[in-house]
Structures are given as C-alpha cells and as structure tokens.
Amino acid sequence: MIRGALWQRGASWRPFVFAPQAMRMMMIALSAIFSLVSPVLSREPVLSRDNSEPATTPPPRASGTLRIATYNVSFFGKAEGDLTRELTTPESVQPKQIAAVLQRVRPNILLLNEFDYDPRSPELFARNYLAISQAGGKPLRFAHHFIAPSNTGIPSGFDLDRSGSIGGGNDALGFGQFSGQYGLVVFSQLPIDNTTTRTFRHFLWRDMPSALLPPDWYTPESLAKLSLSSKSHWDVAIRLSRKEILHFLVSHPTPPGFDGPEDRNGRRNHDEIRLWADYIDPSRSDYLRDDRGRQGGLEAGASFVIAGDLNADPQDGGSVRGAIDQLLLHPRVNRETAIGDLAPRSRGASEAALRQGGANAAQRGDASLDTADFSDRGNGVGNLRTDYVLPSSNLEVCASGVFWPASTDAEFALVNDDVEASSDHRLVWVDIALSGRRCPIRSK
Numbered sequence: 001m002i003r004g005a006l007w008q009r010g011a012s013w014r015p016f017v018f019a020p021q022a023m024r025m026m027m028i029a030l031s032a033i034f035s036l037v038s039p040v041l042s043r044e045p046v047l048s049r050d051n052s053e054p055a056t057t058p059p060p061r062a063s064g065t066l067r068i069a070t071y072n073v074s075f076f077g078k079a080e081g082d083l084t085r086e087l088t089t090p091e092s093v094q095p096k097q098i099a100a101v102l103q104r105v106r107p108n109i110l111l112l113n114e115f116d117y118d119p120r121s122p123e124l125f126a127r128n129y130l131a132i133s134q135a136g137g138k139p140l141r142f143a144h145h146f147i148a149p150s151n152t153g154i155p156s157g158f159d160l161d162r163s164g165s166i167g168g169g170n171d172a173l174g175f176g177q178f179s180g181q182y183g184l185v186v187f188s189q190l191p192i193d194n195t196t197t198r199t200f201r202h203f204l205w206r207d208m209p210s211a212l213l214p215p216d217w218y219t220p221e222s223l224a225k226l227s228l229s230s231k232s233h234w235d236v237a238i239r240l241s242r243k244e245i246l247h248f249l250v251s252h253p254t255p256p257g258f259d260g261p262e263d264r265n266g267r268r269n270h271d272e273i274r275l276w277a278d279y280i281d282p283s284r285s286d287y288l289r290d291d292r293g294r295q296g297g298l299e300a301g302a303s304f305v306i307a308g309d310l311n312a313d314p315q316d317g318g319s320v321r322g323a324i325d326q327l328l329l330h331p332r333v334n335r336e337t338a339i340g341d342l343a344p345r346s347r348g349a350s351e352a353a354l355r356q357g358g359a360n361a362a363q364r365g366d367a368s369l370d371t372a373d374f375s376d377r378g379n380g381v382g383n384l385r386t387d388y389v390l391p392s393s394n395l396e397v398c399a400s401g402v403f404w405p406a407s408t409d410a411e412f413a414l415v416n417d418d419v420e421a422s423s424d425h426r427l428v429w430v431d432i433a434l435s436g437r438r439c440p441i442r443s444k
C-alpha cells in the first residue's frame with residue numbers, strides 16, 4: 001500500500017524516466033551482482049523488489065556530462081591518527097561500505113566531509129578502498145585530490161563556550177577533540193589548479209560586515225582569534241580545459257545546535273553559509289581575504305559548484321531562519337537544482353521518514369529531499385536536507401539524486417539505518433553538461 005503510494009509520487013518527480021525495458025535490465029543486472037558477489041551485504045537485506053521502481057544506484061552519467069557529488073562519510077576517529085591507521089588496511093567495514101557507494105555513483109568530482117585531516121589519508125583511502133572492487137563495484141580512481149588543515153580541534157586559548165574553564169572541543173576554533181577532526185577532502189578525476197585554489201581558514205568572523213555574532217558573548221580578545229570557518233572554506237579550482245576553471249566551493253559549517261540561548265553555533269552556521277553567498281556576489285565580496293592575503297570573491301560569469309554538508313535545512317531543524325536560503329534563492333545559483341524539479345531526491349528518504357516516524361511526522365519539509373538520517377526520538381530533529389550540490393546558474397544541470405536506498409532495496413545494507421554501517425548522511429550527486437555540450441533529452 002505504502003510502496004504503491006510512494007511510487008505514484010515518485011513517478012512525477014524523477015528527473016529521468018527510464019524506458020521500462022532498460023530499467024528491468026538494469027535491475028536484473030543489479031540483483032545478479034548483489035546476490036553473487038557481496039561480502040558486505042551479509043546482513044541479508046530483503047531482496048524482493050518491485051522491478052518497476054527506480055534504482056537507488058544512478059544510471060551511468062551521459063557523455064558530455066560531469067558528475068559531482070558530496071558525501072559526509074563520518075570518517076572521524078577518537079584520537080589523532082585513528083583514521084590513518086584504519087585506512088592503512090583494506091579490511092575496515094565502514095570505509096568498504098563508503099567505497100561501495102562511491103563505486104556505484106561514480107562521481108568525477110567529489111567532496112568528502114568528516115574526513116580527519118592527515119595529508120596521507122586520501123591516498124590510503126584511494127588505494128586501499130576505492131581502487132579495490134567493493135560489493136561487486138568497479139574500482140574507482142581519482143588522479144587528483146586536495147586536502148588542507150582544518151580549524152577543528154585547534155585550541156583558541158579562550159573560554160568560547162563560557163563554561164568557566166578553557167579547553168576541550170567547545171573552546172577550539174572549530175568543534176573537535178583533536179586537531180583536524182571532522183576535516184574535509186576533495187577528490188577529482190580532472191586536474192586541480194593549486195595556484196588558483198584559495199582557502200579561507202583564517203578569515204575572522206568579526207571581519208564579516210554586519211556579522212551575526214551573538215551579542216555580548218565573545219570578548220574582543222577572543223574575536224581577534226575566532227575564525228569564521230569552523231573547518232575551512234575552499235575554492236578548489238578544477239581545470240575543465242586549458243582555459244576553463246570550475247570553482248568547487250566546499251565547506252562544512254558548524255551544526256546549529258550544541259549551544260545555549262545565545263545560539264552562537266546557529267549564528268556561525270548562518271555566516272559560514274553567507275561566506276559563499278557573498279563570495280559569488282561581486283557587489284558583496286570585497287571584504288573577503290583568503291589565507292594568502294588575496295582580496296575579493298569570484299568574478300561575475302565564473303562557473304562554480306557549491307558543495308557540502310551545510311548543516312541547514314530550508315524548513316526544519318534548528319538553523320537560523322533563512323540560513324540556507326542565502327544560497328538556495330541566490331540569483332547566481334541554479335534554481336532548478338536548488339528548489340525546483342532537479343533538486344536531488346530519493347525514494348528512500350520518503351520511505352525512511354514514514355517508517356521511522358517520530359520527529360519526521362511533525363516536519364514541514366518535503367521528506368524526499370532529506371539527505372541526513374538523524375535521530376527521530378526525544379529531542380532528535382528527525383531527517384533533514386543538509387547536504388547540497390549547488391551549481392551556478394550558468395551551468396546546465398542534466399540529472400541529480402540522493403543515494404538513499406529504501407529498506408526493500410538491495411543497497412540498503414550500504415547505509416546506516418538501525419545499524420551503523422557507513423554514515424548518518426547520504427551521498428548527493430548532480431550531473432552537469434560540459435561547456436559546449438547539452439544534456440541528453442530528458443523526459444518528464
């Protein structure tokens with residue numbers, strides 16, 4: 001009954017409607033792959049599926065398009081070096097599951113959030129997990145990556161949370177138990193131009209005009225130290241051709257909770273999102289200064305994709321009202337992908353909200369847009385849309401989706417639900433047409 005209703009809804013919003021024949025072939029192939037070669041699927045997911053439903057695993061991207069993804073992978077350890085040690089062997093369950101998801105979606109450009117900072121870790125993950133077939137997937141290779149330090153866990157030297165003592169995660173420049181916890185990394189199959197790439201780790205919150213700083217909370221001395229970015233903000237310059245750059249604008253603003261009535265984290269989350277809203281607006285970006293001292297933002301006409309776990313849902317959860325609308329309603333952001341027909345969705349998210357109930361039942365947002373499976377009980381906020389891939393309005397978007405399998409899909413074993421298998425977030429992907437190329441014809 002419920003499945004039927006979901007499919008009715010699903011049929012109207014899928015960006016692609018596949019020919020039933022091709023769809024069936026794909027589902028049959030997928031079933032075969034999963035039943036034959038799948039050590040990670042030993043949890044015996046329910047395999048009986050209605051073959052007319054869209055697959056969680058997206059179709060291969062069309063030629064002349066580029067697939068861009070963001071994924072909060074929850075790769076954080078309890079202490080410095082934990083993740084690096086884990087990635088040194090190819091046997092750890094969580095990275096195997098994450099790599100299995102990535103091998104299904106097969107992005108060309110990828111941001112991972114919550115990836116503890118260590119310059120050695122990206123290569124270890126690439127070599128020991130992505131380059132090895134996981135659950136029947138094809139190995140996935142990225143020739144390039146970008147990683148840089150994060151503010152998380154770096155002591156500020158001030159009592160930022162006003163607990164009465166100095167020390168611990170809440171008094172760090174960004175919340176974290178050790179330096180670089182919850183960092184980020186970008187993987188790319190296209191070259192990264194390191195000279196053009198910019199970072200905004202050191203930019204001070206107080207230096208943002210009309211910053212939303214909590215009134216009477218921070219001392220002037222602490223504000224002279226407190227960065228706006230809780231991790232870092234990077235403009236990673238991806239080289240599409242000799243002349244063309246795609247600016248991959250990545251970040252991971254602090255979650256809006258874990259504070260008091262002063263809402264210092266909610267306010268910082270708002271302004272961390274605002275950094276990109278200002279950066280892409282030449283009339284508002286003059287004040288920005290990157291870590292190498294270069295002033296200003298992105299020139300008009302540049303192509304960009306904003307990506308990351310931005311910790312803000314347009315309708316539900318605890319972020320400052322309008323925080324994410326700074327980007328979703330920004331004139332330079334592709335509106336169809338932000339709030340229109342091409343906003344990334346999944347049938348699995350709708351199904352999860354219904355099945356899990358609790359806080360989800362009282363929410364206002366469209367559950368099919370959710371990207372994070374948060375707690376639904378007690379004070380839990382329920383499932384939210386927190387992860388975004390937002391191309392600029394001058395880019396043509398061909399397709400999009402969220403890798404969120406329904407409980408009846410074979411891929412369900414790859415994601416957290418009642419069992420912690422991989423991450424509490426889901427991968428979000430968007431396909432864009434390369435310049436001079438058009439999207440394949442879409443049927444609606």
Ligand SMILES: [Ca+2]
Pocket residue numbers: 158159160161162163164165166167170171
């Ligand atoms: Ca403190």
Ligand SMILES: [Ca+2]
Pocket residue numbers: 356373374375376382383
């Ligand atoms: Ca949930």
Ligand SMILES: [Ca+2]
Pocket residue numbers: 316353360363365366367370382383384385
């Ligand atoms: Ca929701």
